Amino acid sequence: MSRVALITGGxxxxxxxxxxxxxxxxxxxxxxxxxxxxxxxxxxATLLNTSFYKANVSEYEELAIVFETVFKKAERLDFVFANAGIPEYTDIFANQPSSGVPPKPGLDLLGINLNGSIYTSYLAVNYFRRSPESAKGNQSLLLTASIGGLYPCMLSPVYSSSKHALIGFVRSIGDRLFKEGIRVNTICPGVVKTPLLNDQLLSYFPADVLIPIEAVTEVAMKTVLEDSIKDSRGVLVTAEELHSQAIHITGKGFYFIDQPPINDEEAQTTWDCMMGWR
Structure with a gap:
């Protein structure tokens, strides 16, 4: 029986x-x-065994209808890629009139980049759980974050905030869902030349740092198909550890990024409680 994938921004x-x-x-x-x-x-139409569904990922009801339609047709779900996202074009630093209330900033991207990814993840988990036993233990949820979720980005601070949030979300849900046989990870590419980025945004970056889409795809496929992964520094993440991972992708390689260290015993105890380990 074929495995079933659902990809937003696909x-x-x-x-x-x-x-x-x-x-x-x-x-x-x-x-x-x-x-x-x-x-x-x-x-x-250009791909084998592929169907298209129209939905705005920031609208939960639209997205939910697609998940329900796909699941009723296939009766299983194996891989969900929460990939839909848009760049930031609002200048949060723009000078506004010296009197009166400044105009409301445009934050529409949060509905797609953050809310849409969480809606997608929430629906994925529920339909993973409804899948037959033959699908269990090998299901994967992957989210697209960004280098802007690992490091500050003055060029697009709201976009960066949305991607920081996604990395925190993955690290918060990954351990618990792994116990259910669901692998949750996030990829964090640098600047990838895609149709979403206009020439103005691309002009901020030297051409030699732009990442081929194929490099990102290769890492994404590893998280779905491989049981353990060794990154470009030689760091091996085994099958038991391949969850809650943030994977930074550059034009030179890919790297597992650790979360910040725990600095003292009190912080460790606090985090253990936050994670439900105590």
Whole structure:
């Protein structure tokens, strides 16, 4: 029986590239989600065993209908890639009028980058649990964060905040869900040249730091298909550890990024309680 994948932001860029890799690998039934009907149908038509569903990931009801439709058709779910996201074009530092209330800043990207990813994850877990026993123990949820979630980004601070939040979310849910056989991780690429980035944003970065989409796809596929992964520094993450991981991807390689260290016994006890380990 084919394994079943669902990918948000799957009509172009990283999402489409992962869908294409799954399609070429065989034995996958792929479902891509986007908000442009014509673009989505064209993308799906170029891949084997791929269907397109239109939905705005920031609208829970729209997204939920897609999950329910896919699950009723396939009766299982094996891999969900919460990949949909948009860049930041609002200048949070812009000078505003010296009198009166400053205009409301545009924060629409939080609805897609953060809310949409959490909605996607929430639905994924529930449909993973409803899947047959043959699917259990090998299910994967992957979220797309960013180098901007690992380090500050003055160029796009709201975008960076959304990606910091996703890394915290993955690290918060990963341990518990791994006990249910669900592997949760996040990839954190540097700047990838995709249709979402306009020339103005790309102009801030030297051409030699732009990352090929194929490099990101390769790491994403490892989190789904491999039982253990060794990064470009030689750090081995075994099957028992392959959850709650933030994986930084550059043009030179990929690297598992540890969370900040615990500085004293009191902090350790506090964190143990936060994680439900005490």
């Amino acid at each position: 009509t172009s860029g990283i999402g489409f590239s992962v869908a294409e890799a799954l399609s070429k690998s065989g034995n996958w039934q792929i479902n891509i989600i986007g908000n442009n009907e014509a673009k989505g149908q064209n993308a799906a």
